[in-house]
Amino acid sequence: MHHLRGYRLAAVRYILTPSGYAAAEPDYVPAGVPEPTTRIYQLDGSARYFGAAGCQVTSGDRDSAWIVCPRRTTLVRREAWFRGRR
Numbered sequence: 212m213h214h215l216r217g218y219r220l221a222a223v224r225y226i227l228t229p230s231g232y233a234a235a236e237p238d239y240v241p242a243g244v245p246e247p248t249t250r251i252y253q254l255d256g257s258a259r260y261f262g263a264a265g266c267q268v269t270s271g272d273r274d275s276a277w278i279v280c281p282r283r284t285t286l287v288r289r290e291a292w293f294r295g296r297r
Contacts, residue, residue, distance in 0.1 A: 215254070222258040222289035227251055262287045 218226070228250045261270045266280035278286060 218254060219257045221291075222260055223254060224257050225251055226254055258289060260289055262289070 230246065230248050230250055232250060259268065259270075260273060261268050261276040261278075263278055263280060263284045263286045265282070266278050266284055268276055268278050268286075270276040273290070276286070276288075
């Protein structure tokens with residue numbers, strides 16, 4: 212699998228591969244029942260959905276986060292946006 216670092220930085224948590232692909236890297240964990248055409252793997256070490264440098268960020272869902280910061284910072288919400296999708 213290529214581009215794993217980029218996937219992690221973009222907070223990608225699941226990777227879908229063709230059924231014939233066998234993930235040999237130790238940071239892949241099967242994340243579902245194998246389907247005839249697709250395998251689903253969970254990628255360990257992905258960035259969190261919300262983040263803020265130097266802060267403690269807690270989130271229970273995609274719509275809210277609680278942040279404790281010692282100074283001003285920027286909150287990052289990692290989400291791919293496509294028109295018409297939630």
